[in-house]
Amino acid sequence: MILSGPMESQAPVAPRLQVKLPIEIRFAETDAMGVVHHSNYIIWFEAARIAWLEAAGSSYAAIARDGNHFAVTALHVDYRRTCRFGESIYVAVALTLLRSRQLAFDYEVRRRDDDALLASARSEHVCVDLEGRVARIPETVLERLQQVGLRS
Amino acid sequence: MILSGPMESQAPVAPRLQVKLPIEIRFAETDAMGVVHHSNYIIWFEAARIAWLEAAGSSYAAIARDGNHFAVTALHVDYRRTCRFGESIYVAVALTLLRSRQLAFDYEVRRRDDDALLASARSEHVCVDLEGRVARIPETVLERLQQVGLRS
Amino acid sequence: MILSGPMESQAPVAPRLQVKLPIEIRFAETDAMGVVHHSNYIIWFEAARIAWLEAAGSSYAAIARDGNHFAVTALHVDYRRTCRFGESIYVAVALTLLRSRQLAFDYEVRRRDDDALLASARSEHVCVDLEGRVARIPETVLERLQQVGLRS
């Protein structure tokens, strides 16, 4: 499946709904530097945007069952501070762009006790069908996301 | 440990040594979309830059044993086409920036049979010591990387 | 480090404290069969025994900070039913053996809505120090585990 292509030209949506997903750091997520391996943040971001969709009233499991996926087309991560097993952290996530076939999310990973910023990130997605072709976001999902994702 | 900070101002190094690491896609790396989950590319990039360092005569295992790590400070990935279990792919990697405390690598994931580009990426790193403090890249390593990483 | 050796001959401890850890299935944990890849259960088991230790008043992060780890020496898993992204599950865990240097945990993975058994498992562990040598479980930890792990 071909994922790339020029981003559509509408203005980005101002975020409204923000979800904070607490993360229990798993020992398996650490590496021999003694800190969480950077690849695990990518999986946390996915968990966070799925929690966001759930909070927005659009279960990703239901979207997938209905034959669509939000394939990742780009990922940008800035790692500021490492974190360790035993630390309490969360991922804050918000929808920052919404088009008929595309969306993007912004993320921040923060420590729970002092809110220190550990990482910030952005992921871009295109809606695809089961054959991997670019598809329109299902109408009911799009409307739902526009409602909660547009600043009131 | 604090990883961020302004990048130093020297000009980037033109790449010379390029390494192509064949990847055997693991079934465990696929997801319910039927394709490789995007988080695994991050692990392939790491394997590729470690292969590059090995090819450059600087074993990362030795660097780590001597008390240094190249912590990831930023990651940028563009996913163009998905790939599936059973496909033959490789990661091409080159050093694209080298400073006394920082380096960066560029990556391309390509199919082996038709060289189709699946993803391109860049990772930025800072050298840290065992306590996670920013440190100079060990002199012998730096010299080695300058030799093979500078265009002749 | 050498992990093996004959198990010590004391009778196994009857379990008392049981902990049920809810698991949010991550999309990254699925595979191209459409179900959760079997390797992820191993990571859930670890998360469950760490939650058990926490509930027992013995933080694994503190044990590790004090210089000990419970290295896995054996693993036995029976997979009964697969599970999918979107399903609600939990891991029930209990301590089933406790010696001066060894412990073992039993696990069951169950669906939340009908309690259907998805998998059962057992992990065996030996206490090691930072050099990986077999070591006695720290006295305060051992006492704590004996109290909550012995049937009243």
Added chain:
Amino acid sequence: MILSGPMESQAPVAPRLQVKLPIEIRFAETDAMGVVHHSNYIIWFEAARIAWLEAAGSSYAAIARDGNHFAVTALHVDYRRTCRFGESIYVAVALTLLRSRQLAFDYEVRRRDDDALLASARSEHVCVDLEGRVARIPETVLERLQQVGLRS
């Protein structure tokens, strides 16, 4: 899908074809104990049996494309010695049981330089179709495996 059920009663097949798969330990596979996290062995075992099937002339990618999977029903692992990033290891794998709907593989993880045994394991599998129902192993695959898996 329901994976369990009594094993069929035929005698196990004596192994003939043995495959040794070299493993490049990935830094991402290490944990904060400084060694490879035990969950990664499970993924190496899968890579090893897929390499075995390939060597036996039965590509797992082709089996999957034709609509079958070898779901894991049981896993037994004995961890003897830990291993670290930078060490050279391999997994030796052989088919040890073959029935019309079931198979099992044995594994050994060994260091390359001194052949020291790091772990031994066994995995049991049932053939399933795309709906996850237990199915006969495709006839051509079964014949192929009987030929290479039976002691000459």
